[in-house]
Amino acid sequence: MTALQEAAPRDPRDPRDAAAPVSGRREALHFALRNGKLLAGAGVVLVLLLLGLIGPLTIDAPPNEYVGPPMQGPSPEYWFGTTTFGQDVFAQFVYGLRTTFAAGLLGGVVASLIGMVVGFLAGFRGGLLDEILNMLTNIVLVIPTLAVLLIINAYLGIRSVAAQAIFIGLTSWPWAARAIRAQTFSLRGRDFVDLARLSGSNTWKIITREIAPNMSSYLLLTFILLFGNSILIASSLDFIGLGPTEGVSLGLMLQNASQWSAMQLGMWWWFIPPGAGITAIVGALYVANVGLDEVFNPKLRET
Amino acid sequence: MMLRLDNVTKVYKVGAFGGKTLTAVDRVSFDVPEGQVVSLIGESGSGKSTLGRMILGLVPVTAGSITLDGAPVRPGKEYYRHVQGVFQDPFSTFNPVFKADRVFQLIREAYFPAATAAEWDERVRAALRDVRLDPDQVLGKYPHQLSGGQLQRVLIARALLLDLKLLVADEITSMLDASTRIDVLNLLAEIKGRGLGVLYITHDLSLGNYLAERTVVLRHGTVVEMGATDKVFGRPLHPYTRQLLSAVPRLHDPWEDAEPVTSCLYHDSGAAGGLAEAEEDHFVACARLEGCREERLEGRPGGRPEGVLKGRLEGRLKGRLEGR
Numbered sequence: 001m002t003a004l005q006e007a008a009p010r011d012p013r014d015p016r017d018a019a020a021p022v023s024g025r026r027e028a029l030h031f032a033l034r035n036g037k038l039l040a041g042a043g044v045v046l047v048l049l050l051l052g053l054i055g056p057l058t059i060d061a062p063p064n065e066y067v068g069p070p071m072q073g074p075s076p077e078y079w080f081g082t083t084t085f086g087q088d089v090f091a092q093f094v095y096g097l098r099t100t101f102a103a104g105l106l107g108g109v110v111a112s113l114i115g116m117v118v119g120f121l122a123g124f125r126g127g128l129l130d131e132i133l134n135m136l137t138n139i140v141l142v143i144p145t146l147a148v149l150l151i152i153n154a155y156l157g158i159r160s161v162a163a164q165a166i167f168i169g170l171t172s173w174p175w176a177a178r179a180i181r182a183q184t185f186s187l188r189g190r191d192f193v194d195l196a197r198l199s200g201s202n203t204w205k206i207i208t209r210e211i212a213p214n215m216s217s218y219l220l221l222t223f224i225l226l227f228g229n230s231i232l233i234a235s236s237l238d239f240i241g242l243g244p245t246e247g248v249s250l251g252l253m254l255q256n257a258s259q260w261s262a263m264q265l266g267m268w269w270w271f272i273p274p275g276a277g278i279t280a281i282v283g284a285l286y287v288a289n290v291g292l293d294e295v296f297n298p299k300l301r302e303t
Numbered sequence: 304m305m306l307r308l309d310n311v312t313k314v315y316k317v318g319a320f321g322g323k324t325l326t327a328v329d330r331v332s333f334d335v336p337e338g339q340v341v342s343l344i345g346e347s348g349s350g351k352s353t354l355g356r357m358i359l360g361l362v363p364v365t366a367g368s369i370t371l372d373g374a375p376v377r378p379g380k381e382y383y384r385h386v387q388g389v390f391q392d393p394f395s396t397f398n399p400v401f402k403a404d405r406v407f408q409l410i411r412e413a414y415f416p417a418a419t420a421a422e423w424d425e426r427v428r429a430a431l432r433d434v435r436l437d438p439d440q441v442l443g444k445y446p447h448q449l450s451g452g453q454l455q456r457v458l459i460a461r462a463l464l465l466d467l468k469l470l471v472a473d474e475i476t477s478m479l480d481a482s483t484r485i486d487v488l489n490l491l492a493e494i495k496g497r498g499l500g501v502l503y504i505t506h507d508l509s510l511g512n513y514l515a516e517r518t519v520v521l522r523h524g525t526v527v528e529m530g531a532t533d534k535v536f537g538r539p540l541h542p543y544t545r546q547l548l549s550a551v552p553r554l555h556d557p558w559e560d561a562e563p564v565t566s567c568l569y570h571d572s573g574a575a576g577g578l579a580e581a582e583e584d585h586f587v588a589c590a591r592l593e594g595c596r597e598e599r600l601e602g603r604p605g606g607r608p609e610g611v612l613k614g615r616l617e618g619r620l621k622g623r624l625e626g627r
Contacts, residue, residue: 190395191390191395192398194388194396195458197361198387198388200414201413213398214398
């Protein structure tokens with residue numbers, strides 16, 4: 001908050017401060033570097049991401065190997081202790097972070113892509129296409145994801161992280177599509193869209209080069225929310241046993257801890273790291289999202 | 304070059320499932336010859352902007368035809384090489400996230416991909432100087448750093464980069480202050496001198512009068528009066544035109560109310576496009592022109608004088624036609 005208050009008086013649009021013309025992008029960076037929420041949120045996500053990327057390289061044994069004595073609390077050798085079966089919780093945690101990020105990223109990308117394509121097309125073309133895409137959006141919006149997943153799992157089985165992430169992506173795009181459609185709708189009536197037409201641009205070029213850049217901050221925020229959302233859904237699915245059956249993820253760790261009564265046995269080191277990890281990632285993403293919102297939206301900045 | 308509109312009609316579908324229709328433009332016909340400014344005058348909602356957008360191919364035509372040099376208009380890259388538009392709000396015409404000179408870049412990408420950077424820069428600078436802008440002052444700036452007048456001139460310069468035959472100027476001066484406005488108008492007059500046709504769409508009678516050889520007055524989507532500007536302005540025949548003219552504020556002259564536009568006294572049949580030729584190069588719609596019509600159209604084939612006239616109006620119109 002203090003960073004915000006410091007930043008507020010130096011509005012680059014202020015004529016007194018107009019020595020050097022400040023571009024939109026540079027202005028955003030200027031405020032981003034002074035936004036506490038954004039820096040804190042992005043920092044937490046980055047640290048955990050690095051841990052997930054680099055951590056597994058330092059660990060020799062696979063995460064589910066029975067490497068140590070069972071049921072041991074945190075120690076210099078096993079930082080997060082061991083499970084009932086002597087698996088290293090820290091190894092599971094860093095591998096789990098990697099999987100969780102992968103699931104969130106892939107799910108977020110798939111959902112964002114579908115949401116953008118549907119939203120842009122519906123908003124820009126309007127008419128019958130809009131009606132059809134809107135209907136599709138509403139149908140997917142009310143599909144009970146969990147029930148569908150149960151059925152899919154029963155018939156096909158979700159074995160890999162990628163399949164799980166794609167399923168999440170395929171079911172979580174509707175609200176993004178609606179939001180992007182609404183934004184596109186308001187932008188497509190602007191004269192610069194007509195001018196692009198008069199410059200020989202086709203629909204695709206107008207969407208990608210005129211409309212999308214105008215809402216780039218909006219698209220970024222959408223992606224971040226979808227990313228966090230995917231992590232949450234993936235973890236929930238893992239926890240209730242509908243996740244990938246191979247490998248390890250934070251949600252699977254929680255499921256195992258619950259299945260082997262870690263709480264009743266007082267093995268807090270088994271379930272707190274994955275729980276705290278999920279909370280930290282998603283919470284930090286949302287805090288960063290609020291910070292980004294303040295960076296891009298001058299109205300929020302002035303408070 | 305000749306842009307010809309022939310019975311151009313635009314019907315919008317409105318309401319749930321397009322159940323109702325709204326006729327925005329109804330059988331409008333006129334020409335924009337080369338080297339002339341034609342001003343299209345009408346109040347808000349008269350369909351003048353819709354007409355401009357149809358000519359630019361931004362809105363499809365429901366019925367009728369628009370032809371350029373006899374060829375039907377097909378919106379696309381080739382058409383826009385010859386026909387360009389400038390819109391009302393300069394700040395909305397520029398994408399606010401990009402620099403203003405990006406409009407030149409778009410033209411280069413689409414029409415002159417072979418031009419080298421240096422060549423292109425020289426052409427842009429020349430075009431900017433043509434519209435009396437200092438290239439160094441406008442290049443590399445964001446739209447919000449330029450004034451409305453500068454932005455509109457940048458857009459005209461953009462159009463001049465192409466092999467332009469017709470410029471549709473849709474209310475281009477309504478967001479400008481008075482002194483800038485006259486600069487932009489003089490610029491349009493200059494463009495006309497290069498043999499371009501200009502369709503100048505406006506609600507401002509005095510601006511239309513200042514610039515245009517020919518004037519088309521539009522009301523509720525139909526042409527009520529058109530012809531040579533001095534005739535339309537000097538001897539307005541249609542009650543609506545007269546009402547418009549009397550609504551122009553003049554110094555030291557109290558406003559007077561023109562007689563309200565009442566229902567039309569008789570509907571015409573036979574006259575082309577629903578317009579009757581009152582005198583040479585002066586057409587009036589559907590004979591809401593009372594006395595004139597009787598005098599001028601008598602004996603004309605298809606002319607069907609009807610004598611339901613209001614004496615008061617008749618006298619006044621006669622006076623106007625005889626030159627007061």
